[in-house]
Amino acid sequence: MKYRLFTPGPTPVPERVMLRMAQPILHHRTPEFRSVLARVEENLKYVFQTSGEVFILAASGTGAMEAAVASILQGRAPVLTVEGGKFGERWGELCEAYGAEAVRHKVEWGHGIRPEEMEALLEERDDYQAIFLTHSETSTGTALNLQQIAHIIRKRSQALIVVDGITSVGALPLYMDDWGVDMVVAGSQKGFMCPPGLSFVACGERALQAIAAGDRPRYYFDLRRAHSAMKKTDTPFTPAVTLILGVDEALQMIREEGLENVWARHRRLASATRAAIGALGLPLFSDAPSDSVTAVRIPEELRDRDLVGKIKARGCIVAGGQAHLKGKIFRIAHLGYFDEGDMLVILGALEEALAECGWDVRPGAALQVFQETVDQLRQGR
Numbered sequence: 001m002k003y004r005l006f007t008p009g010p011t012p013v014p015e016r017v018m019l020r021m022a023q024p025i026l027h028h029r030t031p032e033f034r035s036v037l038a039r040v041e042e043n044l045k046y047v048f049q050t051s052g053e054v055f056i057l058a059a060s061g062t063g064a065m066e067a068a069v070a071s072i073l074q075g076r077a078p079v080l081t082v083e084g085g086k087f088g089e090r091w092g093e094l095c096e097a098y099g100a101e102a103v104r105h106k107v108e109w110g111h112g113i114r115p116e117e118m119e120a121l122l123e124e125r126d127d128y129q130a131i132f133l134t135h136s137e138t139s140t141g142t143a144l145n146l147q148q149i150a151h152i153i154r155k156r157s158q159a160l161i162v163v164d165g166i167t168s169v170g171a172l173p174l175y176m177d178d179w180g181v182d183m184v185v186a187g188s189q190k191g192f193m194c195p196p197g198l199s200f201v202a203c204g205e206r207a208l209q210a211i212a213a214g215d216r217p218r219y220y221f222d223l224r225r226a227h228s229a230m231k232k233t234d235t236p237f238t239p240a241v242t243l244i245l246g247v248d249e250a251l252q253m254i255r256e257e258g259l260e261n262v263w264a265r266h267r268r269l270a271s272a273t274r275a276a277i278g279a280l281g282l283p284l285f286s287d288a289p290s291d292s293v294t295a296v297r298i299p300e301e302l303r304d305r306d307l308v309g310k311i312k313a314r315g316c317i318v319a320g321g322q323a324h325l326k327g328k329i330f331r332i333a334h335l336g337y338f339d340e341g342d343m344l345v346i347l348g349a350l351e352e353a354l355a356e357c358g359w360d361v362r363p364g365a366a367l368q369v370f371q372e373t374v375d376q377l378r379q380g381r
Helices: 015-021 031-048 061-072 086-097 115-124 146-156 205-213 223-230 241-257 259-279 307-312 340-356 365-378
Strands: 053-057 078-083 101-106 130-134 160-164 183-187 199-203 293-297 329-333
Touching: 015 241, 031 053, 031 199, 031 241, 053 061, 053 223, 061 086, 061 160, 061 183, 061 199, 061 205, 061 223, 078 086, 086 101, 086 130, 086 160, 115 146, 130 146, 146 160, 160 205, 199 205, 199 223, 205 223, 241 259, 259 293, 259 340, 259 365, 307 329, 307 340, 340 365
Parallel strands: 078 101, 078 130, 130 160, 160 183
Antiparallel strands: 053 199, 183 199, 293 329
């Protein structure tokens, strides 16, 4: 059976990227590789919409998160972590691991922090060294209005704004410099359409200053080393050469499509999928759904029917819930190398799986609504 990934990481890898990675490997201390690295660094700035630096690490997205925390912390200055899901909680865990005085603000899973909530937090205290946010919470399929929240922080605090963009970069609108965001982390296996193994840390000028002043012990994840090497178009340690070749190809694909067109494609796929899910009588989990991944509540009467397993039996792999949401939701990704045809496949598999579970399904209902919604969005209605 042919399996198709609909998970929010790893995501499908384009054939073009796979073929590029199949080429003979380059030595990383050569002019040939440096020319690739220079192009990758420039195209990464385009995707992050920054004139700052974007560091490349041979690590998963969590490695980039750790590098951000380890590199900017100073003394016992307090930090604020906003936690509305599994990966928001990871910010708090990392900050505590590195000895920060972490104020861990919990938000109900499936909700983004409200503007008035952020205002109230900063009225209580405005001396945070950094505020850690999650742009797209992968575990709940929830998007944060980052532009609005960053504006509030900038107005009331000097805190660095550090963002987990792991399932938002390359999928959701993000203007890092224009919105006043200081650091954004991302991973290769998401919107960058590559295998796992690389992560990225985009840094503005304030973040670079904090990195230079940071006082936490660090070695491999020391962004000072990365910054020094970058000035010579180099890396401090052996890079994941093959993956960087793949990212080079993927970034060129993003350039060819155009970043705003990439964002529009994600918005179109997600909006039409959400409409189709509604046509099947299934509720969404999030009240602020992300265009990267749609989280769907599994009705109580279906929770013992192994709906995710039945979808997999039809060749489609979706993600289940995490932590206390295990068995209560499933998640369909729209992240990276997806188009309308892919969504029709997963919706067809979902219809069949629901019917097998005894759910009242009109065959083709989701597919029809999906196609109608896509047509409307294409026509600007």
